[in-house]
Amino acid sequence: MKIGIIGVGCSKFGVRDTTIQELAFEAVKEALDDANITQDDVNISVVGSVGTRNYELMPAVPVNEYCGFSGKGPIRVESACATGSSAVYTAYASIASGVAEVAIAIGVEKMTEVETPVSLAVGGRAGNYLWEFHQYGTTFPAYYAMHASSHMAKYGTTEEQMALVAVKAHRNAVKNPKAHLQKEIDVETVLNSRVIAYPLKLFDCSPISDGASAVILASESKVKELGADAVWIEGIGYSSDTSNMTRRESFVGLKASVEASRMAYRMAKIDNPVNQLDIATVHDCFTIAEIIAYEDLGFCRKGEGGRFIEDGESDFGGKIPVNTFGGLKAKGHPLAATGTAMVYEIVKQLREEAGKLQAEIKNYAGLTHNIGGTGHFAWVFVLRR
Amino acid sequence: MYIKSRNLLLGHKIAVNKTEKYWKGLEYGKIYKTVCECGREYYPPQAECSFCRKETEWVEIDGYGVVETFTVVQSVPSGFEWIKAYTIAIARFGNVRVMGWGNESVKVGDRVRAYTQKDESGVWKVYFEVV
Ligand SMILES: [Zn+2]
Numbered sequence: 005m006k007i008g009i010i011g012v013g014c015s016k017f018g019v020r021d022t023t024i025q026e027l028a029f030e031a032v033k034e035a036l037d038d039a040n041i042t043q044d045d046v047n048i049s050v051v052g053s054v055g056t057r058n059y060e061l062m063p064a065v066p067v068n069e070y071c072g073f074s075g076k077g078p079i080r081v082e083s084a085c086a087t088g089s090s091a092v093y094t095a096y097a098s099i100a101s102g103v104a105e106v107a108i109a110i111g112v113e114k115m116t117e118v119e120t121p122v123s124l125a126v127g128g129r130a131g132n133y134l135w136e137f138h139q140y141g142t143t144f145p146a147y148y149a150m151h152a153s154s155h156m157a158k159y160g161t162t163e164e165q166m167a168l169v170a171v172k173a174h175r176n177a178v179k180n181p182k183a184h185l186q187k188e189i190d191v192e193t194v195l196n197s198r199v200i201a202y203p204l205k206l207f208d209c210s211p212i213s214d215g216a217s218a219v220i221l222a223s224e225s226k227v228k229e230l231g232a233d234a235v236w237i238e239g240i241g242y243s244s245d246t247s248n249m250t251r252r253e254s255f256v257g258l259k260a261s262v263e264a265s266r267m268a269y270r271m272a273k274i275d276n277p278v279n280q281l282d283i284a285t286v287h288d289c290f291t292i293a294e295i296i297a298y299e300d301l302g303f304c305r306k307g308e309g310g311r312f313i314e315d316g317e318s319d320f321g322g323k324i325p326v327n328t329f330g331g332l333k334a335k336g337h338p339l340a341a342t343g344t345a346m347v348y349e350i351v352k353q354l355r356e357e358a359g360k361l362q363a364e365i366k367n368y369a370g371l372t373h374n375i376g377g378t379g380h381f382a383w384v385f386v387l388r389r
Numbered sequence: 390m391y392i393k394s395r396n397l398l399l400g401h402k403i404a405v406n407k408t409e410k411y412w413k414g415l416e417y418g419k420i421y422k423t424v425c426e427c428g429r430e431y432y433p434p435q436a437e438c439s440f441c442r443k444e445t446e447w448v449e450i451d452g453y454g455v456v457e458t459f460t461v462v463q464s465v466p467s468g469f470e471w472i473k474a475y476t477i478a479i480a481r482f483g484n485v486r487v488m489g490w491g492n493e494s495v496k497v498g499d500r501v502r503a504y505t506q507k508d509e510s511g512v513w514k515v516y517f518e519v520v
Contacts, residue, residue: 021390059394124464124465124466127466137466138512139488139512141475145464150458150477150479154458154497157496199464201461201462202460248433250432250433250479250486250487251432255479
């Protein structure tokens with residue numbers, strides 16, 4: 005069973021003065037145009053939205069209606085920051101099961117309708133509310149900060165190395181007109197910014213963004229019928245871990261990431277990711293998360309993630325360019341839109357349509373790595389054109 | 390142009406009957422975990438084992454723990470407006486890890502003693518003191 009991606013769309017990320025349905029429409033319109041199909045060709049829609057920060061608490065139906073899909077779903081999915089990937093998986097599964105030939109996965113999030121302390125309090129509930137946030141005020145930056153403290157203590161990872169992740173992200177985002185933060189920064193900018201949750205500072209954190217993205221998938225026979233230049237989903241991996249951080253095996257990596265990537269690699273027959281993949285987009289909601297992702301995904305050995313960024317291995321011309329569109333860190337991280345935007349990025353790269361951000365494509369294979377929470381959910385896709 | 394939504398205030402009543410021993414224990418300076426005859430230990434405690442599906446037993450956590458990680462939260466979420474910054478640490482006590490608030494000088498590897506206290510918002514919880 006081969007399932008291909010025939011259309012992708014992505015809105016501008018940032019503080020957006022639109023409703024959630026208008027925002028979703030920007031991405032859907034682009035994806036339909038990209039696939040050169042209409043709503044009539046789509047059998048089912050999947051709407052991913054975490055949805056706790058926007059005024060429309062159950063946004064799937066308004067989004068579906070505005071995008072012209074009433075009567076076709078919607079299936080609403082939610083997996084925290086990995087919602088977009090579970091939307092793609094649900095669309096994939098509906099085609100694989102034979103109930104649909106063409107399915108659309110929409111990821112949309114409006115995060116800027118509430119104040120920052122409220123957003124922090126909502127995000128902190130993505131772990132285990134009663135046993136962690138209620139008592140200890142575990143915000144999301146705090147969770148990743150604890151991963152950072154542990155990684156620093158065990159492997160000597162430095163704040164400068166983490167800052168380099170942000171510097172790379174901002175450098176790329178400047179050339180991505182859809183990115184939220186379009187300003188170059190240096191290591192000093194990061195180190196001198198105010199502490200959010202030690203050791204993470206403001207510029208170690210992804211911004212609070214609105215955004216939408218959409219991915220249209222089709223069965224192999226439909227791809228042929230449409231004569232589409234599809235990007236194929238060759239590998240899918242998923243896993244999850246405990247809601248309580250105290251119940252994790254370790255804090256220096258995300259077990260769910262490791263498991264999801266190994267599952268996707270097996271399915272796509274990848275045994276040397278850095279050599280067999282041209283490009284990757286990884287979940288860098290905080291700078292430490294990207295360093296940990298290099299290790300968990302097998303781009304380098306455990307504990308060497310700090311060196312990997314320092315040596316430029318994740319930049320253009322390095323072993324594997326990572327987060328070429330600016331990453332969550334600078335492109336923005338509108339939760340549910342992130343997974344679908346990762347697929348958008350890799351599809352653009354594999355089609356060599358990435359303009360000033362085009363990476364060198366030799367194997368025509370790329371990877372997306374999308375984490376929900378702090379490894380509460382993990383999704384890895386291997387895509388090939 | 391923006392329109393302000395009608396306010397929605399969400400306050401939940403959380404049923405803690407199955408873990409009442411833990412919440413009461415905090416008020417007497419006791420911190421409980423639960424253990425199952427299959428060998429699994431639970432912290433936070435839970436009244437039944439998720440795997441062998443039997444009832445667990447309540448056991449007090451005491452002695453010293455070792456700090457495995459920590460952070461100092463300086464960007465405070467709503468619900469915690471009453472405090473400027475706080476340190477969250479996770480320490481290992483035998484087979485379980487415990488989350489607690491510590492003081493700013495806590496470091497990975499520190500030996501700590503756990504105690505309980507009510508915070509300014511009236512919530513009882515675990516605190517760590519470096520020894
Ligand atoms: Zn048991």
